Amino acid sequence: MIARVFLVLLLAGVGRSYAQGAPPDAGRYSAAVATEWFRLVLPAIQQTPGQSPPVAARTLAVLGLGLYESMVAGMPGRHSFAGQLNELESLPEAQPDEPLHWPTVANATLAALTRMLLPNAPADWMARFDALERNMPVAQPADFNPAERTAEVIIRSETHGRLLAMALMTWARTDGGHDVLGSRRVRLDASYVSPSGLGAWVPTPPRFARPLLPNWGTNRPFMKGLEKCDPPGPPRYDETPASPFHREADEVHRISVHPTEEQRRIALYWADDPGKTPTPAGHWAWILTDLLRDRKADLATAAERYARMGIAMSDAFVATWRVKYAVNLLRPVTFIQLAFDANWVPPLMETPAFPEYPSGHSVQSGAASAVLEAFYGRDTAFEDRTHNDRGWGPKRFKSFRAAAEEAAASRLYAGIHFRSAIEHGTAQGRCIGSRALGLSTR
Amino acid sequence: MLWVGLAILPNLAASVALSAPAVPRFVDETDAAGIQSRFDGDWEYTVGGGVAAFDCDGSGLPSLFIAGGANRSKFYRNRSARGGALKFVTERAGLELTSTLGAYPIDIDGDGVTDLVVLRVGETLLMRGLGDCRFERANERWAFQGGNQWTTAFAAAWLGDEARPTLAFGTYIDRSRQDFPWGNCTDNQLVRPAPGAGVAFTAPRPLKPGHCALGMLFSDWNRSGAPALRVANDREYYKGGQEQLWHIAPGSEPRLYTEAEGWKPLQIWGMGIATTDLDGSGYPAYYLTSMADNKLQVLAHGSAQPEYRDVAFARGVTAHRPFAGGDVHPSTAWHAQFADANNDGWPDLFVVKGNVGNMPDFAMLDPSNLLLGGPDGKYIESATEAGLVNYQRGRGGLLVDLNGDGLLDALIVNRWDRAKIWRNVGAGSAAAPKGMGHWLQVRLRQEGGNRDAVGAWLEVEAGGRVQRREQVIGGGHASGALGFLHVGLGDATTARVRVLWPGARPGDAALTSPWFEASADRSYVLDRRQGLVP
Numbered sequence: 001m002i003a004r005v006f007l008v009l010l011l012a013g014v015g016r017s018y019a020q021g022a023p024p025d026a027g028r029y030s031a032a033v034a035t036e037w038f039r040l041v042l043p044a045i046q047q048t049p050g051q052s053p054p055v056a057a058r059t060l061a062v063l064g065l066g067l068y069e070s071m072v073a074g075m076p077g078r079h080s081f082a083g084q085l086n087e088l089e090s091l092p093e094a095q096p097d098e099p100l101h102w103p104t105v106a107n108a109t110l111a112a113l114t115r116m117l118l119p120n121a122p123a124d125w126m127a128r129f130d131a132l133e134r135n136m137p138v139a140q141p142a143d144f145n146p147a148e149r150t151a152e153v154i155i156r157s158e159t160h161g162r163l164l165a166m167a168l169m170t171w172a173r174t175d176g177g178h179d180v181l182g183s184r185r186v187r188l189d190a191s192y193v194s195p196s197g198l199g200a201w202v203p204t205p206p207r208f209a210r211p212l213l214p215n216w217g218t219n220r221p222f223m224k225g226l227e228k229c230d231p232p233g234p235p236r237y238d239e240t241p242a243s244p245f246h247r248e249a250d251e252v253h254r255i256s257v258h259p260t261e262e263q264r265r266i267a268l269y270w271a272d273d274p275g276k277t278p279t280p281a282g283h284w285a286w287i288l289t290d291l292l293r294d295r296k297a298d299l300a301t302a303a304e305r306y307a308r309m310g311i312a313m314s315d316a317f318v319a320t321w322r323v324k325y326a327v328n329l330l331r332p333v334t335f336i337q338l339a340f341d342a343n344w345v346p347p348l349m350e351t352p353a354f355p356e357y358p359s360g361h362s363v364q365s366g367a368a369s370a371v372l373e374a375f376y377g378r379d380t381a382f383e384d385r386t387h388n389d390r391g392w393g394p395k396r397f398k399s400f401r402a403a404a405e406e407a408a409a410s411r412l413y414a415g416i417h418f419r420s421a422i423e424h425g426t427a428q429g430r431c432i433g434s435r436a437l438g439l440s441t442r
Numbered sequence: 443m444l445w446v447g448l449a450i451l452p453n454l455a456a457s458v459a460l461s462a463p464a465v466p467r468f469v470d471e472t473d474a475a476g477i478q479s480r481f482d483g484d485w486e487y488t489v490g491g492g493v494a495a496f497d498c499d500g501s502g503l504p505s506l507f508i509a510g511g512a513n514r515s516k517f518y519r520n521r522s523a524r525g526g527a528l529k530f531v532t533e534r535a536g537l538e539l540t541s542t543l544g545a546y547p548i549d550i551d552g553d554g555v556t557d558l559v560v561l562r563v564g565e566t567l568l569m570r571g572l573g574d575c576r577f578e579r580a581n582e583r584w585a586f587q588g589g590n591q592w593t594t595a596f597a598a599a600w601l602g603d604e605a606r607p608t609l610a611f612g613t614y615i616d617r618s619r620q621d622f623p624w625g626n627c628t629d630n631q632l633v634r635p636a637p638g639a640g641v642a643f644t645a646p647r648p649l650k651p652g653h654c655a656l657g658m659l660f661s662d663w664n665r666s667g668a669p670a671l672r673v674a675n676d677r678e679y680y681k682g683g684q685e686q687l688w689h690i691a692p693g694s695e696p697r698l699y700t701e702a703e704g705w706k707p708l709q710i711w712g713m714g715i716a717t718t719d720l721d722g723s724g725y726p727a728y729y730l731t732s733m734a735d736n737k738l739q740v741l742a743h744g745s746a747q748p749e750y751r752d753v754a755f756a757r758g759v760t761a762h763r764p765f766a767g768g769d770v771h772p773s774t775a776w777h778a779q780f781a782d783a784n785n786d787g788w789p790d791l792f793v794v795k796g797n798v799g800n801m802p803d804f805a806m807l808d809p810s811n812l813l814l815g816g817p818d819g820k821y822i823e824s825a826t827e828a829g830l831v832n833y834q835r836g837r838g839g840l841l842v843d844l845n846g847d848g849l850l851d852a853l854i855v856n857r858w859d860r861a862k863i864w865r866n867v868g869a870g871s872a873a874a875p876k877g878m879g880h881w882l883q884v885r886l887r888q889e890g891g892n893r894d895a896v897g898a899w900l901e902v903e904a905g906g907r908v909q910r911r912e913q914v915i916g917g918g919h920a921s922g923a924l925g926f927l928h929v930g931l932g933d934a935t936t937a938r939v940r941v942l943w944p945g946a947r948p949g950d951a952a953l954t955s956p957w958f959e960a961s962a963d964r965s966y967v968l969d970r971r972q973g974l975v976p
Contacts, residue, residue: 087682089707092735095762096755112803155770159763162803163734163772167677171709174625174681184622220681 026074026102029143031292031302033103033136034067037110038289038306040132041118042278048121050181052274053360054216054317057281058177059117061222061314062168063110064306068441070109070164074102075300078441081307085222085439087174091167092160100157102299103143107136108161116169120181143299176219189214194328199237201328201355205345209353217322221315223439229319229431231424234329234357239339248418249339252332256347256415263413267348269392270361270410278386280361280407281313284368286386287403291376304441309371312436316367316429320360323428329357332415346415358425359417362408366429367436369404374437376400404429463814463822464879466784468830468852468864469872475528476518477853479861481837483512486563488798489594489614489656489676489713491837491855492544492777492920495844496556498535498575502965503846504925505575506530506853507558508861509542509838515560519575522845525875528865536577537569544838544920546596550584550607551641552891556924559609561593566611585642591628592617597916598896599660599669600944602692605891606635609643610671610690610916612655615679625681627654630673632696649673649696653683656776657715659917661726662897663687664745667947669897670699674712674730684709685730687748704747710735711774714919718780718789719910720757721819724948726912729754729780729791731919733804734762734772736793758821761793761811765823767833769807774798777919781841782930783828783850783866785879787905788815794854794919796835807833810854834859838921843928848881848963850928855921880962882937883926886913888970895970897944900927903957904934926965935962939974 038060045051045059065081072080073094082088094100111133118125137144172178179185192214194201203209235244255263272280288309292302331351336344352360376382383394384403397403408426411417481491491511495504503520510516517537518530541563550557555571557580565588570580581588595612611631619626629648636642657674671688684707687699699705710732720727720738725745730737738759739750754760763773777794784790793811797804810832813821825831834856844851849866856862870876882902886895900911911927931937938957946953958974960966967975 083707088709089684090709092710095760159734159770159772159803166733166803167709167711167735170624170678170711178624179622182622 024102024148025076025300026071026303027298027300029103029299030140031297031299032140032143033106034110034299034302034306035289035293036132036136036139037063037114038285040128041114042282042286042289044114044118044121044125044128045282046275046278047125048118050120051118051279052180052212053272053279053281054213054321055177055180056274056279057310057314057317057364058175060281060285061310062117062172063113064303064308064310065222066109066113066165066168067106068303068307069168070105070161071102071300071303074100074105075303078300078304081439081441086220086224088171092163094160098156099153100160101149101153102157103136103140104149104154104157105161106299106303107133108158109165112162112165113169116165174220177216180213199330201330202334203353204331204333204351206350207353212352212354213321214325214354217318217320217325219318221318222311223315223435225435226315226319226432229428229435230323231358231428233327234418234420234424237329246339248420249332249335251419252412252415252417253336253341253344255413256344259347259413264348266406267410267414269387269395270407271349271414272361280364281317283386284309284313284365284372287382287384288372290385291372291382305375308436308439309368311439312367312371312433313364315436316363316432317360319428319432320358320363320425321354323358324355324360327357328355331356332418348414349416351416356417357421358428359408359411359421360425361411362417362422362425363429363432365404365407366426367433368429369400370430370433371436372400463786463788463790463816463824464784464869465814465824465827466849466878467867467869467871468828469867470829470862471528471865472860472862475863476530476532477508477861477863478532479508479510479516479855480513480859481509481511481855481857481861485620486592486617487511487543487857489837490543490561490920491857492561492918492922493838493840493853493855493861494545494547494558494921495840495842495923495925496547496558497925498556498571504842504844504923507537507545508855509544509920511542511857515539515542515545517575520844524845525847526845527872528844528851528863533575535575536579539567543594544596546598546915546922547924548598548607548896548915549893549924552605552893554893559596559598561596561611561920563592563617564590566593583641585636586633587646589631589646594920595655595658595673595916597658597660597671597914599690599915600892600896601668601690602945604635604692606641607892607896608635608690609633610649610658610660611646612658612673613652614654614656614676623679625679627652627680627683630655632690647696649688651683653680653686654678656713657731657917657919659715659717659914660690660897661717661728661912661914662899663726663748665725665948667945667950670748672715672728674715676713677709677711685712699748704743704749706749708737710737713776714778715917716778716780716791717912717914717917719912720789722907722909724910729759729778731775731778731793733774736761736775757819759791759813761795761813764805764808765811766809766826767807769805771803771805773808774801774804776837777839777921779839779841779918781850781928782881783812783841784814785848785877785881785930785932786816787879787909787930787932787934788817790814791821792839792841792852794832794836794839796837796857799835799857808836809833810836810839830864832856832862834862838919840918840921840923842923843883843926846965847875848877848883848928849875877963879933880931880935882929882931882939882960882962883965884929884939885926885965885967886941887967888943892944894924895941895944899942899946900929900968901940901942902929902931902937903939904931904937931962936960937962939966939968941968943970
């Protein structure tokens with residue numbers, strides 16, 4: 001009896017000790033590790049060769065997914081996306097008996113993934129990646145309490161994060177979107193021949209460039225069943241002046257000839273050109289990052305939100321590209337020059353070098369706004385600071401939908417898309433966003 | 443009350459000490475034994491590096507074939523004295539081959555002389571045993587098409603009533619796509635025996651999809667009497683791949699087990715497979731090696747469906763990082779094998795480890811594991827205490843009795859370094875080896891094409907429980923042995939032995955031998971006609 005009492009006391013003591021020593025879950029830490037990495041990666045994307053908008057969206061999606069998966073064991077009640085995404089069935093799990101420090105895990109995962117996803121980043125950016133990883137514990141002392149970070153915990157956390165990053169990259173490398181500057185990809189894309197015919201896309205002035213990433217639509221998307229979101233198709237090609245197709249071209253022409261100052265500003269604000277900005281997906285990731293910071297989100301929340309939004313945006317590009325190259329519709333500049341104004345060119349920007357329907361900006365923005373609405377509410381006003389450094393911000397929006405609709409309409413104002421591509425694209429994007437929200441984590 | 447509690451503690455400690463497995467001592471005899479092999483080469487030799495052990499001269503002691511990668515492979519005839527130091531002599535046996543990755547011994551033609559399947563970068567070779575450790579190429583003689591692939595895994599089984607084996611070959615990456623290996627795994631190959639009395643094979647049939655196989659094993663997972671084919675696949679390069687289990691039956695198209703049948707998708711860096719009846723249930727468990735993600739799988743809901751749960755953590759065999767040497771990075775595990783290294787009657791686990799090459803995020807000092815099992819089902823890491831220390835880039839390996847003393851010796855093939863061999867001296871020393879528990883070794887024999895009774899289950903009853911060994915060809919990582927099945931007996935000095943011959947289900951009296959009485963510390967042949975013969 002006495003021995004039994006002693007044993008009970010002994011076990012109770014062990015239990016207390018474990019409870020006291022149990023690592024806090026990821027929700028107890030701030031989102032700072034995640035937001036600091038995204039704040040660095042977004043400008044890095046801007047300056048990294050090969051990070052065109054579809055590629056950048058994939059980069060952000062893998063980063064977000066990796067962040068989430070590396071910490072899923074530290075988020076009680078949540079489970080992995082593995083098993084729900086195409087060809088991703090399982091990932092290495094954290095050892096149950098090895099306490100991990102989740103900000104350290106996140107830091108290691110994001111550092112490893114960033115280097116693997118941006119291998120072409122200029123040397124100064126590579127140095128910044130190293131510096132951010134190294135300095136994070138000093139820069140974020142509230143999340144990197146030395147009492148929680150014994151040498152052993154640091155080592156375990158870093159190795160778990162890197163292992164997860166490697167496992168995720170073994171999957172990502174086979175999606176068709178890896179190594180876009182590699183000789184294999186260049187050869188593949190160079191061998192693409194655009195279908196010809198009435199209403200078919202042709203290279204556009206002034207550069208008459210080859211089509212961008214013509215095989216991107218054959219990439220493996222993250223989610224299953226994206227085809228269910230496909231748009232209905234543009235109006236039938238028709239050069240008859242009163243036809244629906246011609247009327248849409250008329251609209252593009254009319255607006256471009258006499259744009260309002262507001263329309264000009266909107267067109268430039270949402271252009272999000274690669275090389276000059278973090279691209280459209282980066283723009284929305286910037287908005288999310290500011291929201292996470294403003295609202296003092298925790299690390300677990302940030303991880304799930306980056307993952308869902310990244311998946312939605314990347315898949316929006318894959319789905320868009322698949323439809324674009326299947327429909328292969330000509331751009332407004334081609335039609336307008338052919339049908340009624342031989343000298344017309346879009347006055348604000350060059351026409352992107354890929355088919356018209358649907359509008360990538362519209363699909364992208366529709367997807368992002370649908371996800372953000374679910375996170376923060378339908379009628380939530382917010383401040384967009386993406387272009388503050390260019391002197392264009394901050395810009396306030398009354399809702400995420402309003403921002404997405406403005407982003408979509410910007411392509412009409414810019415003279416590079418017809419209305420159907422914009423409206424159908426926004427609907428397609430919102431459908432894709434809702435599918436990302438439908439992935440189960442609980 | 444406190445003093446009562448404190449008084450209990452020593453007893454608890456004693457209890458723990460009593461349950462700790464006895465640690466065998468291994469002595470590195472690489473130089474003295476005359477082993478001079480290196481597994482060298484670049485990209486195409488990142489995997490492989492196997493060894494085969496087999497008795498080719500009737501001495502009862504296994505000789506060795508060690509793959510060389512870019513070097514020539516070597517054959518070593520076993521000249522060890524029984525119970526003495528390990529001694530091997532390099533001989534020209536016809537096995538001095540280029541581009542070798544590994545090998546498995548198998549008696550393909552049923553003549554009682556062991557043949558050898560040699561896995562290569564390039565053509566796979568079937569080497570026919572001629573006796574007295576001489577071999578000749580037999581691809582043409584047996585109508586075997588060896589292809590020109592990067593062949594990295596092998597398993598064989600005699601299916602149904604077939605007199606000749608069905609051969610399964612695992613392949614890795616398309617050799618023409620080295621510029622972008624990801625997503626370019628090649629199909630595996632299934633080679634069936636051709637109809638007729640002679641030894642001949644049909645053209646290889648693809649096992650689609652292939653997912654860069656690094657381990658294969660025919661094993662009777664549900665004790666149905668018919669084996670299925672497990673394939674360990676390397677997630678590093680496949681697209682949409684996973685671990686696989688195939689239905690392979692005579693006269694039927696191969697078919698993957700599906701989720702509807704209970705198979706659960708699992709993606710790991712699959713490198714090797716080991717099997718044992720872990721808990722006396724009569725069903726095999728499987729240890730799958732990976733990069734810091736090793737799994738020990740047991741049936742989750744009985745034998746009705748191949749749904750497995752991972753008990754690696756519960757059993758203490760995650761082996762996910764180095765246990766010694768100070769390197770803190772994740773481990774890379776390759777060959778794995780269950781065997782009783784200390785003869786205590788509980789299976790131990792040997793895991794050969796080593797960095798792929800110079801991968802900075804994985805351990806460079808990655809010692810191989812010797813995990814000693816005990817009656818509580820837990821495993822204790824003991825390689826350092828045992829002296830079985832290998833910090834090189836281990837690949838293939840074996841635990842096998844090389845000097846006939848009933849103690850399993852060890853061999854590891856290292857990439858970019860020498861292969862190493864250790865003599866197990868039990869509780870003694872090199873000068874004075876001393877046995878640990880008792881043991882028994884049984885070689886199965888039967889008439890017909892399947893002379894070694896591949897697919898049979900040996901059962902040994904001793905100390906009030908039954909241990910089982912499945913006679914398999916395949917598994918591990920590019921390494922295999924054929925010969926005596928070794929069973930540790932612990933304190934038992936006698937045992938009862940029987941065999942469920944190939945095709946038998948538990949309880950199938952027609953295919954099950956009677957129980958035979960056996961004395962410990964001896965090697966026997968259990969012949970289907972003659973019974974147990976010393």
